Amino acid sequence: MKMEDILLPKERRDAVVLIGVDERDSVEFVRIYAVSEERAKRVLEEFFNAKGLFPTDYRLVSRGTEPVGDRKAITTRSETALSSALARLGLRLLSNGILYLDGVETLYQITLVSESLYSSIAGKEVEKPPQKEETGSLPEPEEVLSLGVDTLVENLSGRDISEFLPENALLLREPPVEKVAELLAEERDYPVVVETKDARRYSFLDFAVVVRLPPLTVEEFSAELSSRLGIDVDPSFFSSYPPEKLNMQNVRALVRLVEAIVEKWKVEREEALKLAVRLNLEGL
Structure with a gap:
């Protein structure tokens, strides 16, 4: 040839x-x-x-x-x-x-x-050859996940990332470090995606990409609740919430708690939400 x-x-x-x-x-x-x-x-x-x-x-x-x-x-x-x-x-x-x-x-x-x-x-800052320019703004995490390479995902938002992965991707949530090290060292016909809340556990491993999904903002958190509860949720309810509670898992937990309060004590959803927020943040 x-x-x-x-x-x-x-x-x-x-x-x-x-x-x-x-x-x-x-x-x-x-x-x-x-x-x-x-x-x-x-x-x-x-x-x-x-x-x-x-x-x-x-x-x-x-x-x-x-x-x-x-x-x-x-x-x-x-x-x-x-x-x-x-x-x-x-x-x-x-x-x-x-x-x-x-x-x-x-x-x-x-x-x-x-x-x-x-x-x-x-998202790393490294010196680049002078003849090359930036390829543009950083892509959305969903687009990076669809590339089909070994990826470490620090998911503090609680979003479901499975729908963005290639069909043959292996998704592991908080797996043992030793298992991940073995997989990355093997010849494979699929990408490995590790989802974690603490990327430092796996930082020494050779992933092609590290994707970080930060906690939801109070506006995003309240918008998700508004959509699921069918009421207008004021973001100020969550101004004192720690970042680790601003995630989709806690959205779902609050929705379940509100529904339980409404069913048990027959109060309006707005009142149930106020009580649910106090219980969720401060406890009894």
């Missing part, structure tokens, strides 16, 4: 290269799908050579096999979730053609991101 063939968009049977490029056409994201690990590695090497890219400028975030499932081909149009996630990062999804999957049952994928994109996603 001529080196330049790797860059020509065409129909393919062994491997396809998907990239995310910024407005300056800098390659910030690379994903290879291939029929074998050996072919994936070879295609990645050929692509880097053809584009004049340096492997040291990129970070490996995911690799392994995955089932083809009901997919017939891999194209930029078929990768809608990836395209959306990259768009949130200010990147366009391009490819070197269409990979047809006739007779293929499993694929091997390799995913890399540039050090500048990695730093942007992780």
Whole structure:
């Protein structure tokens, strides 16, 4: 194969290269799908050579096999979730053609991101090469979770993150550190997502991304209660609430408490809420 063939968009049977490029056409994201690990590695090497890219400028975030499932081909149009996630990062999804999957049952994928994109996603301040610019504002956490890489989520808001994860993701809530370390060291065909209230427990492990979901604001907290109780809840009720109580679990707990008070003591929901807030914050 001529080196330049790797860059020509065409129909393919062994491997396809998907990239995310910024407005300056800098390659910030690379994903290879291939029929074998050996072919994936070879295609990645050929692509880097053809584009004049340096492997040291990129970070490996995911690799392994995955089932083809009901997919017939891999194209930029078929990768809608990836395209959306990259768009949130200010990147366009391009490819070197269409990979047809006739007779293929499993694929091997390799995913890399540039050090500048990695730093942007992780929210870390690092020195960047002068010729590269920021890829845009930080994406929403939901978009980062959909990228399908190993992720540590410090979830202080209590939001349900499961709906934003790829179907093959393994979600673990407050797992033993030893189990996570073993999983991250293994060859896998799925991303590991660890959800915790204390990210320091896992800070020494090599996650591709760390996502932090802060506690709800008093306005968000009261809005959630208003929606669930069907009454207007004043945010000032929660001005003295500690941040660790401003989460979705406590929203649900307060709703259950209000409903129990209304049913037991036959009072209006507004009065039940006042009592529920005192019990929830101060106890008896």
